[in-house]
Amino acid sequence: MQYWKSDLDRLLNDANVKDTSKCIAPANATERICFDRIGVPVMQFTIFGGVSCQEPKKNECSECGVDASGL
Numbered sequence: 001m002q003y004w005k006s007d008l009d010r011l012l013n014d015a016n017v018k019d020t021s022k023c024i025a026p027a028n029a030t031e032r033i034c035f036d037r038i039g040v041p042v043m044q045f046t047i048f049g050g051v052s053c054q055e056p057k058k059n060e061c062s063e064c065g066v067d068a069s070g071l
Contacts, residue, residue, distance in 0.1 A: 002036035021066050 003020055004010040014020050023034035034042050049070030 002042045003034065005037050018066065021068075 001008075001011065004014065011017070015026070019026070020033060025033050036042050049068060051066060051068050053064030054067045055065055
């Protein structure tokens with residue numbers, strides 16, 4: 001829940017949870033994302049369980065779509 005600052009309303013009103021989980025800030029972002037309420041970076045592997053890529057990576061430097069079986 002730290003991706004959404006432990007605020008259920010923020011999670012429920014997130015326009016794109018997948019982009020949030022990839023740490024992609026929306027164009028209108030007014031604060032840093034992927035940091036908890038006290039400013040500590042939040043890593044995907046500590047939040048999501050059973051993480052895998054939805055599609056193969058294009059190359060070693062490319063990101064993949066995150067698919068997780070648990071939160």
